[in-house]
Amino acid sequence: MHWTAEEESHELWIADSGGTIEVMMASVNKGPVHAKLAGYEADMNKLKGPGSKERKERARAAIASARKLLDSTLAEARAAKAAAAKAEGKPGDFEEKNSKTESWEELLWPELQAIQIALKIIPLPKTVIHGGGIKASTVRAEPLSKEGEGGGKPAGDVIGWKHVTSIDRANLNVKTGVMGPAYWVRAHLVSEWLHGPGKPWNLVPLLKSYNTEMEVAVESKAYERIMQDEVLYYVATVDYHAPPCPDGFPSMLSINWGAMRYENGKWEEADALGTYSTSPAAPPLEGQFVPRINEVGRPALVSLGVPMRFAMALIEERNANGDFSEPDLSSRMTKVYATRGGDADLNLTLGLMKVGQLIKSKELSW
Amino acid sequence: MTNPTVLKAWGKIRSMAEQMQADERFTCVFREFAMLDAAALLDMEQVLAEEMGAEHFAIPKQVRPLYAITGGFRLQWRFAGSQTPPIYGSAELASPLELFQREGEPEPSRQVLSSERIFDLVSDDERVTVKMNPDRGIEGLFFYDEDGKAGQRLALDPSAYLVELAEHCAISKWQRFFTEEPLPRSNAVELDRQLEALMRALGGR
Numbered sequence A: 001m002h003w004t005a006e007e008e009s010h011e012l013w014i015a016d017s018g019g020t021i022e023v024m025m026a027s028v029n030k031g032p033v034h035a036k037l038a039g040y041e042a043d044m045n046k047l048k049g050p051g052s053k054e055r056k057e058r059a060r061a062a063i064a065s066a067r068k069l070l071d072s073t074l075a076e077a078r079a080a081k082a083a084a085a086k087a088e089g090k091p092g093d094f095e096e097k098n099s100k101t102e103s104w105e106e107l108l109w110p111e112l113q114a115i116q117i118a119l120k121i122i123p124l125p126k127t128v129i130h131g132g133g134i135k136a137s138t139v140r141a142e143p144l145s146k147e148g149e150g151g152g153k154p155a156g157d158v159i160g161w162k163h164v165t166s167i168d169r170a171n172l173n174v175k176t177g178v179m180g181p182a183y184w185v186r187a188h189l190v191s192e193w194l195h196g197p198g199k200p201w202n203l204v205p206l207l208k209s210y211n212t213e214m215e216v217a218v219e220s221k222a223y224e225r226i227m228q229d230e231v232l233y234y235v236a237t238v239d240y241h242a243p244p245c246p247d248g249f250p251s252m253l254s255i256n257w258g259a260m261r262y263e264n265g266k267w268e269e270a271d272a273l274g275t276y277s278t279s280p281a282a283p284p285l286e287g288q289f290v291p292r293i294n295e296v297g298r299p300a301l302v303s304l305g306v307p308m309r310f311a312m313a314l315i316e317e318r319n320a321n322g323d324f325s326e327p328d329l330s331s332r333m334t335k336v337y338a339t340r341g342g343d344a345d346l347n348l349t350l351g352l353m354k355v356g357q358l359i360k361s362k363e364l365s366w
Numbered sequence B: 001m002t003n004p005t006v007l008k009a010w011g012k013i014r015s016m017a018e019q020m021q022a023d024e025r026f027t028c029v030f031r032e033f034a035m036l037d038a039a040a041l042l043d044m045e046q047v048l049a050e051e052m053g054a055e056h057f058a059i060p061k062q063v064r065p066l067y068a069i070t071g072g073f074r075l076q077w078r079f080a081g082s083q084t085p086p087i088y089g090s091a092e093l094a095s096p097l098e099l100f101q102r103e104g105e106p107e108p109s110r111q112v113l114s115s116e117r118i119f120d121l122v123s124d125d126e127r128v129t130v131k132m133n134p135d136r137g138i139e140g141l142f143f144y145d146e147d148g149k150a151g152q153r154l155a156l157d158p159s160a161y162l163v164e165l166a167e168h169c170a171i172s173k174w175q176r177f178f179t180e181e182p183l184p185r186s187n188a189v190e191l192d193r194q195l196e197a198l199m200r201a202l203g204g205r
Helices: A033-045 A052-085 A091-118 A161-167 A208-227 A298-303 A308-321 A329-338 A344-360 B004-022 B038-052 B110-114 B158-167 B174-178 B185-201
Strands: A002-005 A008-017 A020-026 A138-144 A171-173 A178-180 A184-188 A203-207 A232-240 A250-263 A266-278 B026-032 B073-079 B087-093 B116-123 B126-133 B137-144
Touching: A008 A052, A008 A091, A020 A033, A020 A052, A033 A052, A033 A091, A052 A091, A091 A250, A091 A266, A138 A250, A138 A266, A161 A203, A171 B026, A171 B073, A184 A208, A203 A208, A203 A250, A208 A232, A208 A250, A208 A266, A298 A308, A308 A329, A308 A344, A308 B038, A329 A344, B004 B026, B004 B073, B004 B158, B038 B110, B073 B185, B087 B158, B087 B185, B110 B126, B116 B158, B137 B158, B137 B174, B158 B174, B174 B185
Parallel strands: none
Antiparallel strands: A002 A008, A008 A020, A138 A232, A171 A178, A184 A203, A232 A250, A250 A266, B026 B073, B073 B087, B087 B116, B116 B126, B126 B137
């Protein structure tokens, strides 16, 4: 395993020296990781000046975490060694133990890099946002760190937004007096919290519920990591609905993100930390937008008066067996409630009745 | 148990909204969220307790008087009468469920009980949050304004918040005068002027 700090190439490996197993780190001064950690601890205690308290805390946490991982690594390595000694008859056992040790190494390097960043051995890079043009396609934040220009609120002429303002007019902008979108937002592909600019090439029209889902599922997690001085890559990609849907409405949004490692003076993509994708439906072509039964979540259903447990059963059935259509709602929910005890019939009737009322009053749609 | 002061404040908000909607000088959006009766609230507590792994979870006592009379609401109004510039107000008080799970969020975890949650989504850039505390229920309300400054603690509990919201007709930025370090009342000339103009327009309610 290799990475670079302060123009030094670093490498991690396990050495067996005269029967003693050590995790070694090569740099100018090759040595066991536990000795390196002691050295980092001494450097940490010397930190002074602005921000030193925070950096100390971060280094202390990373050193503690690295030591814990180191202990596990050594334990696994010793087990692998013992397995190797008996490997003649059971090669599979050795391979399994050896691969466990490899996975500990994968966990150890990010902690060591975090220590080196906290001690400023590795400089924290400034975020670079790659994107441009008129319409969003792929926007990449690489490297992504807490350093960078501030993200921006949505501005400019986002393709598709004109259509939104013609179908979603349930919200009053009290400052301008204009009725506008209540359910849709101009959503950032790379969030403004992650330095994403509020420019049209980083924005798409999206239902608020999808935007919140994206915030919770990915953006908040990436934000937490960069605030802990981690360095990430973050790539958002969008595909669009075809006509007759108006231009600019996403049919698929995906985000791939992961850690970056400083190697040979450059930041390189390292371990993936997650993927996320969602497939928003196309907006209506005309008329007032009404939330669709296949897209609303529990809070929206409950605030509309749908009994909470019916709302939960409906969402569970929708997630398990796909979107509802007008003819199958009743039969599918009847099947769901057939196995329930208590006042199942009454609860089913009340739930279906409420949904029916909401569709009739155009507070929900198919 | 119903708190008469909160009930009166809620009545004032409702009748003001109805009056505004009937008056063409106003643009007004008012939407009440479905109210949960005692049995439905209890049921919600049981569901959330299970999801959060918090056996003895109950809706914080500080918000109970509020949710005994309303399920939350959205109010947005703008008055374009003779005065310049126009005056306006807005509020979006969270439903009891939204205190723990908003649309798009996954089922709540135990973490929610020690986090800061939206209580009044005033506008795109202003909000009031509740700071939850697993032992005390709610620790306080915090106002975030469009300057993006750190939240300022309000010297109001949730019931008093609704009472003052009604008293100030949700006029923009009324919360600035109720923080723990409030703007001096002498700075409230503009707020008072707007309130007077609104009262005149509504026939001295």
